[in-house]
Amino acid sequence: MLRVDVEKQLGEFSLHATFTSEGRVTGLFGASGAGKSSLINMIAGLVHPDRGTIVIDGETVDDTAAGIHVPTYRRRIGYVFQDARLFPHLSVAQNLDYGRRMNRLPSDPAQHRRIIDLLDIGALQDRRPGKLSGGERQRVALGRALLSRPRLLLLDEPLGALDEGRKLEILPYLVRLRDEANVPMVYVSHDVAELRQLATQIVMLKQGRVTSFGGVKVLS
Amino acid sequence: MLDISAAEWTAILLSLRVAVIATLVATPFGIALAWLLARKDFWGKSMLDALVHLPLVLPPVVTGYLLLLTFGRRGLVGAFLADYLGIVFAFRWTGAALACGVMAFPLLVRPMRLSIEAIDRRLEQAAETLGAAPWKVFFTVTLPLALPGVLAGMVLGFAKAIGEFGATITFVSNIPGETQTISSAIYSLIQTPDGDAAAGRLVIVSIVLAIGALIAAEWFARRATARLHGN
Numbered sequence: 001m002l003r004v005d006v007e008k009q010l011g012e013f014s015l016h017a018t019f020t021s022e023g024r025v026t027g028l029f030g031a032s033g034a035g036k037s038s039l040i041n042m043i044a045g046l047v048h049p050d051r052g053t054i055v056i057d058g059e060t061v062d063d064t065a066a067g068i069h070v071p072t073y074r075r076r077i078g079y080v081f082q083d084a085r086l087f088p089h090l091s092v093a094q095n096l097d098y099g100r101r102m103n104r105l106p107s108d109p110a111q112h113r114r115i116i117d118l119l120d121i122g123a124l125q126d127r128r129p130g131k132l133s134g135g136e137r138q139r140v141a142l143g144r145a146l147l148s149r150p151r152l153l154l155l156d157e158p159l160g161a162l163d164e165g166r167k168l169e170i171l172p173y174l175v176r177l178r179d180e181a182n183v184p185m186v187y188v189s190h191d192v193a194e195l196r197q198l199a200t201q202i203v204m205l206k207q208g209r210v211t212s213f214g215g216v217k218v219l220s
Numbered sequence: 221m222l223d224i225s226a227a228e229w230t231a232i233l234l235s236l237r238v239a240v241i242a243t244l245v246a247t248p249f250g251i252a253l254a255w256l257l258a259r260k261d262f263w264g265k266s267m268l269d270a271l272v273h274l275p276l277v278l279p280p281v282v283t284g285y286l287l288l289l290t291f292g293r294r295g296l297v298g299a300f301l302a303d304y305l306g307i308v309f310a311f312r313w314t315g316a317a318l319a320c321g322v323m324a325f326p327l328l329v330r331p332m333r334l335s336i337e338a339i340d341r342r343l344e345q346a347a348e349t350l351g352a353a354p355w356k357v358f359f360t361v362t363l364p365l366a367l368p369g370v371l372a373g374m375v376l377g378f379a380k381a382i383g384e385f386g387a388t389i390t391f392v393s394n395i396p397g398e399t400q401t402i403s404s405a406i407y408s409l410i411q412t413p414d415g416d417a418a419a420g421r422l423v424i425v426s427i428v429l430a431i432g433a434l435i436a437a438e439w440f441a442r443r444a445t446a447r448l449h450g451n
Contacts, residue, residue, distance in 0.1 A: 077350035099350035
């Protein structure tokens with residue numbers, strides 16, 4: 001479960017968003033500049049809210065009144081960025097193992113195998129990120145985030161940097177993740193079609209405010 | 221081919237020892253300072269930056285004299301170190317290493333700072349979302365990505381340290397076997413009537429070391445670019 005009630009002033013732009021989501025995939029929908037990225041970065045802990053609270057899975061990770069701000073690295077979240085952000089000095093296998101090592105988690109070969117098969121990245125293991133295509137990079141980024149065993153997966157326009165063909169290549173993987181990975185997700189997009197396929201709940205943002213909230217129907 | 225005498229070897233080996241120690245001791249400080257200058261904004265940052273670069277623009281004899289005043293046997297810091305820790309810099313090879321380290325510091329810090337500035341900070345953000353505490357981010361992402369720059373800084377610092385003359389001779393004089401480096405040996409040799417041949421040999425050694433360092437620095441810089449592009 002994710003509960004968000006935050007305010008943030010960014011220059012002229014003011015963001016004030018409140019929603020509670022139980023859905024498996026919460027779609028944050030809005031035009032560019034609606035505040036989607038600021039909101040997801042606040043959930044990640046990369047941006048501090050001016051006022052408000054964020055609760056992930058019953059744990060309060062932000063509460064400005066109580067002076068609580070759990071740093072990003074202790075939030076146990078996974079984050080897939082639009083630009084993958086794989087570590088260029090590490091191989092794909094090392095990238096995938098990074099989160100587990102940082103969190104000192106015991107290795108879980110079965111889970112590891114499952115995620116690698118789910119994303120079809122087994123053949124890429126020994127390569128460097130610089131030698132991957134855009135779609136491959138994004139699949140590795142997904143695997144890397146999932147293998148850190150997050151309790152919430154944040155995806156900020158993960159298909160935004162890909163052309164139409166590549167998008168269609170990745171979308172089925174995301175659907176499989178939703179149905180099989182058992183990790184709730186927050187999915188940021190300005191693409192109605194994408195969210196129709198993936199999201200179970202929609203938070204619609206317009207100029208920093210939540211204008212509607214509900215099932216995928218609110219998109220039409 | 222070069223018929224190097226025992227005395228010349230002594231100067232060459234001393235130079236190498238002084239430059240290696242100076243570089244190794246200066247490196248952790250250099251990395252810390254490079255990171256500070258590349259990443260942090262604080263009061264007095266431009267002052268600190270200027271201070272680091274000072275040995276580059278001051279006459280070396282001034283830097284040497286200031287070191288003598290500070291770290292000499294009667295100097296403020298020197299007296300303390302000698303009385304309480306037993307560390308003496310004045311007229312010792314350790315003093316030569318200190319002088320070389322100070323003179324080499326600006327050259328050592330610069331490539332380190334540039335390589336840290338060139339790192340995509342969003343990679344560090346990604347590391348944080350994967351559960352890496354800030355110090356782990358530094359050691360697993362920042363430092364490895366900056367490594368070629370760190371090595372290039374070390375090579376340049378080493379090259380500067382091995383050639384240092386003015387500050388060293390002012391601070392620790394020119395004692396054969398203790399503080400007489402290649403540079404001060406050459407200086408002594410060209411002032412003695414029959415020293416030309418020996419001076420010539422040491423000049424060739426200096427040129428070889430300098431060119432070697434420049435080639436190494438260039439190679440590391442190229443590696444840095446490749447690394448940042450993920451190849």
